[in-house]
Amino acid sequence: MKLIADLHTHTLASAHAYSTVTENSVQAEKAGLKMMALTDHAPYMEDSPHIWHHHNQQAIPRMLNNVYILRGIEADIIDNNGGLDIDEDLEKKLDWIVASYHWGDGTRSEITNSYIKLLENPHVCCLGHTDNPHFDYDMKEVCKACHNYQKAMELNVARIRDARRIETIGFYKRMLTVCAEEEAFVVVNTDSHFWNTVGDFEPAYKIISEVGFPEKLLLNADAENVKQLVIRKNGVDVFA
Ligand SMILES: [Zn+2]
Numbered sequence: 001m002k003l004i005a006d007l008h009t010h011t012l013a014s015a016h017a018y019s020t021v022t023e024n025s026v027q028a029e030k031a032g033l034k035m036m037a038l039t040d041h042a043p044y045m046e047d048s049p050h051i052w053h054h055h056n057q058q059a060i061p062r063m064l065n066n067v068y069i070l071r072g073i074e075a076d077i078i079d080n081n082g083g084l085d086i087d088e089d090l091e092k093k094l095d096w097i098v099a100s101y102h103w104g105d106g107t108r109s110e111i112t113n114s115y116i117k118l119l120e121n122p123h124v125c126c127l128g129h130t131d132n133p134h135f136d137y138d139m140k141e142v143c144k145a146c147h148n149y150q151k152a153m154e155l156n157v158a159r160i161r162d163a164r165r166i167e168t169i170g171f172y173k174r175m176l177t178v179c180a181e182e183e184a185f186v187v188v189n190t191d192s193h194f195w196n197t198v199g200d201f202e203p204a205y206k207i208i209s210e211v212g213f214p215e216k217l218l219l220n221a222d223a224e225n226v227k228q229l230v231i232r233k234n235g236v237d238v239f240a
């Protein structure tokens with residue numbers, strides 16, 4: 001099994017990341033990727049670029065270094081009701097939206113409800129790094145919704161790599177197990193902030209094989225899965 005898309009990457013447009021789109025795409029090609037999503041931060045994060053940055057992604061060629069570029073964003077979840085920090089106009093315009101909690105708080109049932117509402121939103125493609133224990137949620141209910149709406153739960157490689165987050169590996173093993181039970185897609189993303197880690201999924205492969213997670217539920221093991229999700233989201237075939 002090989003993963004062929006990295007759908008959560010940052011460029012220096014997010015102030016705490018350090019590489020360009022081109023540098024990331026060069027590495028993506030070296031890593032054997034067919035697709036890469038650009039997911040710089042949306043306006044509520046302090047390091048986010050001007051909103052025009054997100055709107056103007058059509059300026060970037062669709063194919064860069066033989067890698068298909070998905071125009072995306074990492075949107076901030078701004079309340080416990082499935083609210084994001086971008087408007088519907090931008091939601092519709094983009095190919096790929098990762099929705100992540102970075103700040104705020106809520107009870108387990110509030111966070112669960114918020115995640116389910118986000119999955120219901122036709123423009124949200126995946127829930128980013130749900131491993132933060134500060135945002136505890138009912139995994140079974142959320143994975144069920146993820147299956148129903150054919151979206152994806154993210155296995156975030158940067159979080160696994162971070163030695164300070166020992167408990168994260170246990171979290172993701174549990175998430176893979178529940179996703180397998182509920183037949184929910186998992187997308188493995190690097191959340192790269194520098195070009196050298198784009199497409200390097202190594203720490204995730206170990207966890208996936210230990211859990212025995214089925215390949216057919218790994219969204220980014222098959223370009224067709226990613227395409228179908230993007231086409232469902234946009235209502236048009238951007239790959240045609
Ligand atoms: Zn994030």
Ligand SMILES: [Zn+2]
Nearest residue numbers: 008010074191
């Ligand atoms: Zn990120």
